[in-house]
Amino acid sequence: METDLSLAERRIRRTTIAGVALLALIAAVVSFRHMHALCLRHGEDRLAAVLIxxxxxxxxxxxxxLSCWPTGTAPAAASWPGACSWSAASPALARMWPWPSPV
Incomplete structure (x- = not known):
């Protein structure tokens, strides 16, 4: 299947993959640094500030x-890791962004 692609198509594909990977790396670094500083500022210890x-x-x-998985073909167990991760992260997120006080 890969042999049917022209040289130009392969170059475009590689350039696209490299561009997406670079942007994802930049976004990951910026996101991590921002959340890490936010956690430290709000009193989390160093380990929590890395793990959150x-x-x-x-x-x-x-x-x-999981959202890229074709509709209706995802395994039934695929939703469990996300649900468990969200359940584990919720208390930490609630402490970082508490609801505003009504007073």
Whole structure:
């Protein structure tokens, strides 16, 4: 299948993959640094300040990959990791962004 592509098509494909990978790397670094600083500023210890951004960004990656799965073909167990990750991350996120006080 790959042999049917012309040289130009292969170059376009490689350039696209490299561009997406570079942008994803930049976004990951900026996101991690921002959330890490935010966690430290709000009183989280150093370990939590590292794990929270990894958990949040990891959840986004997993959810994005599952959304790319063709409709109706995802395995039944595929929704469990995301649900468990969100359940584990929710208390930490609630502490970082509490509801505003009505007073």
């Amino acid at each position: 951004p990894l958990a949040v960004d990891g959840l986004i990656v997993v959810a994005s990959m």
